[in-house]
């Protein structure tokens with residue numbers, strides 16, 4: 001199935017298991033693949049018939065603002081559930097990176113897939 005993409009989206013949030021991490025905001029970067037059939041939107045050239053990547057990006061920034069989780073796992077899981085509930089997304093792949101968490105690594109993080117990928121027509 002087709003995908004709408006959001007790549008290298010940067011957000012700031014309170015996240016981490018250590019005491020010092022509860023007092024600062026840290027940057028997370030997100031890549032998302034959002035399954036959708038883009039043909040209706042392309043046929044009518046109509047944003048209302050597809051997934052609005054700008055609106056979804058704004059929602060993710062707001063989600064980061066309003067939560068303060070310990071684990072990147074919790075952030076990813078809860079965000080995925082929110083997006084599936086609030087937008088007509090049947091399936092998504094979410095990669096969440098926490099740059100700088102492990103100095104010897106470019107980034108650490110998680111990748112999850114949630115929802116049901118529809119059969120190709």
Ligand SMILES: Nc1nc2c(c(=O)[nH]1)N=C([C@H](O)[C@@H](O)CO)CN2
Nearest residue numbers: 015016017018070071072073101102
């Ligand atoms: N699997 C995980 N491991 C670790 C996490 C995490 O969220 N998931 N978090 C930390 C600390 O918060 C770390 O990022 C601080 O440098 C350690 N391991």
